[in-house]
Amino acid sequence: MKRAIVLLFLAGFVFLACSPSKLNEAPNTNSDYYNEEYRPQFHFSPDSMWMNDPNGMVYLDGEYHLFYQYYPDSNVWGPMHWGHAVSPDMVKWQHLPIALFPDELGYIFSGSAVYDKENTSGLGTKENPPLVAIYTYHDMAGEKAGTNTYQTQGIASSTDQGRTWKKYEGNPVIPNPGIRDFRDPKVIWHEESKQWVMVFAAANQVKFYGSPDLKNWSFLSDYGIESGAHGGVWECPDLLKMELNGETKWVLLVSINPGAPNGGSGTQYFIGDFDGKTFTNDYDEALTKWIDFGRDNYAGVTWSNVPKSDSRTLFLGWMSNWDYATVVPTYKWRSAMTVPRALSLEEVEGDVILVSKPVAELVTLENIKRAIEPQTITTEFSEISLDDELLKITLEIELGDAERILIQFKNDKDEMAELAYNIKSNSFLFSRDQSGDMAFSDKFVGVQSSPRLQKGNLGLEIYLDRSSIEIFADGGKTNITNLVFSTEPFNSMHISTSKGQAKLISGSSTSLKSIWR
Ligand code: FRU
Numbered sequence: 001m002k003r004a005i006v007l008l009f010l011a012g013f014v015f016l017a018c019s020p021s022k023l024n025e026a027p028n029t030n031s032d033y034y035n036e037e038y039r040p041q042f043h044f045s046p047d048s049m050w051m052n053d054p055n056g057m058v059y060l061d062g063e064y065h066l067f068y069q070y071y072p073d074s075n076v077w078g079p080m081h082w083g084h085a086v087s088p089d090m091v092k093w094q095h096l097p098i099a100l101f102p103d104e105l106g107y108i109f110s111g112s113a114v115y116d117k118e119n120t121s122g123l124g125t126k127e128n129p130p131l132v133a134i135y136t137y138h139d140m141a142g143e144k145a146g147t148n149t150y151q152t153q154g155i156a157s158s159t160d161q162g163r164t165w166k167k168y169e170g171n172p173v174i175p176n177p178g179i180r181d182f183r184d185p186k187v188i189w190h191e192e193s194k195q196w197v198m199v200f201a202a203a204n205q206v207k208f209y210g211s212p213d214l215k216n217w218s219f220l221s222d223y224g225i226e227s228g229a230h231g232g233v234w235e236c237p238d239l240l241k242m243e244l245n246g247e248t249k250w251v252l253l254v255s256i257n258p259g260a261p262n263g264g265s266g267t268q269y270f271i272g273d274f275d276g277k278t279f280t281n282d283y284d285e286a287l288t289k290w291i292d293f294g295r296d297n298y299a300g301v302t303w304s305n306v307p308k309s310d311s312r313t314l315f316l317g318w319m320s321n322w323d324y325a326t327v328v329p330t331y332k333w334r335s336a337m338t339v340p341r342a343l344s345l346e347e348v349e350g351d352v353i354l355v356s357k358p359v360a361e362l363v364t365l366e367n368i369k370r371a372i373e374p375q376t377i378t379t380e381f382s383e384i385s386l387d388d389e390l391l392k393i394t395l396e397i398e399l400g401d402a403e404r405i406l407i408q409f410k411n412d413k414d415e416m417a418e419l420a421y422n423i424k425s426n427s428f429l430f431s432r433d434q435s436g437d438m439a440f441s442d443k444f445v446g447v448q449s450s451p452r453l454q455k456g457n458l459g460l461e462i463y464l465d466r467s468s469i470e471i472f473a474d475g476g477k478t479n480i481t482n483l484v485f486s487t488e489p490f491n492s493m494h495i496s497t498s499k500g501q502a503k504l505i506s507g508s509s510t511s512l513k514s515i516w517r
Contacts, residue, residue, distance in 0.1 A: 034516035038330050038467040038485055041390050041514040042365055043319065044093050045336040046083055050075050052325065053184075053236060053299035054316045054337055055082055056099075056113035056133050058162075059306050064090050065162050066316070066337075067099055067133070069110060075334045076326045080107040080138065084162065089361040090303075090314065090340040092515045099165050100133065100156060105172060106142075109151070110184040110236055111135030113162075114196070114214070115305040121214040123157035123168070130157040132214050133165065134198065136183035137172055149176040151183045153200065155214060174217050179203055184236040186301055187214070193276030199252070201234040206254060208239075208279065221278045224254065227285040228268045231259020236267075236299040239274060240313055244345040244352060249282075250274035251345070251354060253291065255299050257322050260290070262448040264323030265298040267291045269354050271345065282352075291354060293450030294430065294481035295321045296468070297338050313343040315356065319468060319481060324441035329485055330467075338481055339463060339470060348454050348477055357476035358463065365512040366392065372507030377405065381496035386464075388511035389489035393462040395507045399423055402502035409464070409490035417469055417484045419460075426452045428473070428480065436486035444483075453477045457505075463512075464490065 039045065049072050056067035063086040070083030082100035085093045100108045113133040116124065124130030133156045142150030152172035156165040176182050185200040190210075198209040198217060205224040209217040224234065238253040252270045260266020268288050272281040291297065300317030317338040320328070325335060341356040372384055377397070386393075386409070397405060408418040415436040420429040430448040438444050452458075454474040463470040466489070471480040495504065 031517060034514070036330070036332055039333075040336040040465045040467060041516065042091070042362075042512055043336040043339060043465055043468065044085065046070060046333050047095055048075075048333050049073065050077055051083060051318075051333070051335040052077065052320070053110045053318050054301060055110050055135065057301060057316065058113040058115060058131060058304040060115055060131060060161060062088060063161065064088070064303060065113065065131075066093070067113065068337075070098065072098060075331060079140070080109055082108050082133070082135070086162075089364065090316070090359055091361045091364060096163065099162065100135065100167075103167065105152070105154060106137035106139035106150070109136035109138045110299065111153075112186040112301065113304060114187050114189065116157075116214060120196070120212060121155075121157065123166075123214075124159045128159050130159050131162050132157050134185045134187045134214070136185065136200075138183070148178045148180050151181070152176050153185050153198070153217075168215065170215060173215055174198075174209065181233050181235075186236075186238045188239055188241070188304070190274075190276055195276070197239065197274075197276070199237045199239045201237055201254070204230055204234055206234060206237045206252070208277070210276070220276075223252070223279045224270075227270060227281060228254065229256055229259050229288045232257045236301060238301040239279070240302055240343070242313060242343070242345050244347070249345055249352075250279065251343075252279055253301065257298070260295070260321075261293055261450070262295050263443065263446065264295060264321040266295075267298060267300055267317065271352055271354070289353065291356060292317070292479045292481050293428070293448065294471070294479070295323070295448060296483045297479070297481040298322070300338065302343065312359075314359065315341045315343050317481070319483065323443040327440045328483065329437045329440050336468070341476070346477070351453070353453055353477060355476045356472070356479050358461070358470075358472060362392075365515065367511040367513055369508055369510040372504065372509060374506055375504050377402065377495050377497055377502040377504055379497055379499065381406075381408075381494040384493045384495065384507075384509070386489075386491050386493055386509060388509075389464070389466060390512040390514065391462075391464040392510045392512055393460070393464065393493070393508070395458075395460045395462075396505040397458045397460070398503040398505050399457060400502040401500035402497040403500050404498040405458070405502050406494070406496050406498065407460075408494040409469070410492050410494060411486055411488040411490050413488055415486045415488070415490075417482070417486070417490070419471060419480070421452065421458060426455055428452055428478070430471070430480050430482060432482060432484050435484045438485070448480070448482075450478060450480055
């Protein structure tokens with residue numbers, strides 16, 4: 001008996017010591033914490049195990065909630081849960097216990113969350129309105145049995161700031177009519193038609209549904225069968241109300257896998273109108289616009305319930321690609337999110353594009369800022385030393401008569417990631433073909449190409465973290481997000497031209513602090 005009590009006590013101690021909420025509490029003074037090889041230092045990653053898409057992003061009472069596709073038992077994809085973290089600023093994160101677990105209706109796939117301020121759902125009270133999560137159930141048994149109806153939409157509610165959740169007893173709220181890929185609901189309040197509007201992916205298009213109460217949904221319309229890219233299945237849509245020159249525009253984000261411009265997973269968007277029923281594209285349906293031309297920005301969606309005083313459209317993507325996500329060389333955990341980005345519409349070179357800028361809150365991570373000397377860029381490379389592993393680099397370049405400008409990030413092991421800008425074709429090439437650890441997948445290598453969406457002098461803002469490079473050109477008009485597993489930090493930047501001369505008008509490299517220690 002005594003032994004049993006001692007064992008119980010010991011088991012309890014081990015449980016407490018290992019329970020995720022204990023392990024993950026911030027701030028953490030342990031220097032080993034989040035310090036493994038390749039562990040992102042200023043990007044969100046789970047403490048351990050598998051993560052994919054951001055889910056349920058909603059702001060409430062000073063907290064940005066981030067839920068995410070999570071499998072707590074392995075570092076590869078498996079039965080999906082919603083992991084959970086909160087942040088005061090989208091930059092520093094605190095891990096919280098898992099929010100949603102699989103149940104008899106299935107795994108919990110991607111979805112969104114809203115603040116039901118008027119308690120339209122009746123799942124809270126007038127005094128304490130609920131957060132409502134809207135997600136996809138994926139019934140594995142149904143899939144294995146060969147049915148087409150294994151994905152349905154369900155909801156859950158929380159009246160304690162997302163800490164605990166109760167699944168709705170009337171689930172699923174949208175049953176499946178026989179479409180195999182039927183998932184990833186994003187819900188918004190559509191003020192003009194005074195209803196909740198859900199957009200979700202259904203095979204090669206999206207479906208819009210409307211509801212007065214988040215529980216009863218009716219079909220509104222389909223969109224996209226003839227629009228944009230169709231090299232793979234459509235996933236994780238979002239519908240954004242935005243502004244261009246004082247006019248309302250609706251932007252539809254649609255992730256697609258495979259079929260991205262540089263292979264595998266990517267996110268396209270459409271700009272047009274949404275009248276409470278139907279989305280109409282302002283542009284040629286055949287045209288495809290991409291939010292990012294790198295390989296590692298997928299399934300990104302925006303925060304809901306951002307305060308009116310903050311008019312930003314705030315976005316976060318999963319910084320990986322289904323081509324190799326499950327085999328990247330990290331073991332304790334897998335995957336990170338991109339840096340948070342503010343989206344806006346801008347007219348550029350006679351077109352309208354969705355611009356992504358790193359959020360201003362990232363400035364809080366800035367540490368030592370070093371100026372990079374203005375200089376002529378010639379065919380002889382100039383070497384700029386990079387004095388930190390975590391950096392924000394800015395470069396303003398006058399093109400001169402250069403043909404191609406080359407920017408290489410290097411370390412002492414001759415590992416390298418490079419960005420080339422070709423002035424004549426106004427396009428970029430990005431290569432990580434000699435960037436360090438690449439052996440885990442054939443699909444990780446291959447030169448990436450990207451149009452540059454603005455002409456003229458080139459402005460670059462580049463974020464280097466341990467295992468990623470995010471390039472924002474011309475104030476976020478062209479973006480290239482990539483994972484890079486260099487086995488040592490890049491400690492120098494080489495800038496040169498292939499022919500002719502350009503000028504570095506100004507530049508800086510600013511060291512950034514880790515968000516985890
Ligand atoms: C996108 C996705 C979603 C799905 C989830 C499953 O990466 O395939 O369509 O809901 O991942 O984890």
